[in-house]
Amino acid sequence: MASQMTEMLKGTLEGIVLAILGDQPAYGYEITGRLREQGFADLAEGTVYALLIRIEQRGFVDVEKVPSEKGPPRKVYSLNAQGRTQLDEFWRTWSFLAERIGHLKTAHAEGEK
Amino acid sequence: MASQMTEMLKGTLEGIVLAILGDQPAYGYEITGRLREQGFADLAEGTVYALLIRIEQRGFVDVEKVPSEKGPPRKVYSLNAQGRTQLDEFWRTWSFLAERIGHLKTAHAEGEK
DNA sequence: CCGACTAACTAGTGTTGCCAGGTACCGCTA
DNA sequence: TAGCGGTACCTGGCAACACTAGTTAGTCGG
Numbered sequence: 413m414a415s416q417m418t419e420m421l422k423g424t425l426e427g428i429v430l431a432i433l434g435d436q437p438a439y440g441y442e443i444t445g446r447l448r449e450q451g452f453a454d455l456a457e458g459t460v461y462a463l464l465i466r467i468e469q470r471g472f473v474d475v476e477k478v479p480s481e482k483g484p485p486r487k488v489y490s491l492n493a494q495g496r497t498q499l500d501e502f503w504r505t506w507s508f509l510a511e512r513i514g515h516l517k518t519a520h521a522e523g524e525k
Numbered sequence: 526m527a528s529q530m531t532e533m534l535k536g537t538l539e540g541i542v543l544a545i546l547g548d549q550p551a552y553g554y555e556i557t558g559r560l561r562e563q564g565f566a567d568l569a570e571g572t573v574y575a576l577l578i579r580i581e582q583r584g585f586v587d588v589e590k591v592p593s594e595k596g597p598p599r600k601v602y603s604l605n606a607q608g609r610t611q612l613d614e615f616w617r618t619w620s621f622l623a624e625r626i627g628h629l630k631t632a633h634a635e636g637e638k
Numbered sequence: 639c640c641g642a643c644t645a646a647c648t649a650g651t652g653t654t655g656c657c658a659g660g661t662a663c664c665g666c667t668a
Numbered sequence: 669t670a671g672c673g674g675t676a677c678c679t680g681g682c683a684a685c686a687c688t689a690g691t692t693a694g695t696c697g698g
Contacts, residue, residue, distance in 0.1 A: 484675075512565075
């Protein structure tokens with residue numbers, strides 16, 4: 413059974429990761445772990461890696477290989493100028509959608525009075 | 526170039542339509558028109574019809590054919606008990622996601638101070 | 639008859655997240 | 669030294685979903 417969340421993440425997950433990278437650079441394994449801690453428990457590891465490759469190919473991030481004490485070298489991603497533009501666009505789209513859906517929700521609440 | 530909105534609607538559009546039907550019954554052409562008025566200007570008509578068929582097959586709505594004064598008969602959809610359950614589930618999932626992303630946004634705003 | 643509006647439907651396409659693996663590096667322990 | 673767990677990254681195939689670009693059909697006015 414496909415969870416609601418799976419479908420809802422389509423389109424938003426990219427923005428979420430861009431927002432994380434906008435705060436500070438990070439690498440894939442780290443991002444997956446953080447998201448899982450923050451409630452996205454079922455997030456598939458492969459999903460994050462695929463997404464990172466995608467946003468790299470679109471030129472939203474810069475990549476640097478950094479050796480790790482334990483394990484293979486990390487690929488640290490950092491948001492560049494184009495990525496920041498994309499992130500702003502994400503916030504605009506998200507705000508619009510959230511506002512629209514917010515209206516529906518209050519209408520829903522009104523109806524329950 | 527696929528718009529951000531297109532991808533973001535995946536998963537949420539179903540909830541939006543369920544919410545509309547939760548308020549009062551409606552038919553496809555009407556729903557498409559209303560959504561377009563409310564800012565989803567680029568929403569494809571076919572998308573709504575496909576979605577309605579989907580939620581009908583999943584048993585979330587009841588259908589009634591009602592003759593129209595002008596044009597072919599309308600298929601009026603109304604939310605049933607199972608649909609209301611699904612709608613509640615949507616609100617839960619949405620609330621969680623919106624809250625999580627809200628955190629990222631404030632973190633973003635903090636960083637801009 | 640023809641265009642415009644209403645109203646519903648469909649086949650094919652692209653994007654996206656998930657599944658279920660695999661590879662590789664390191665340290666610890668039996 | 670062989671195995672195991674943790675770290676870290678990647679891949680091929682699949683399913684769901686919205687969009688494209690149409691088609692069909694009913695009603696009305698010019």
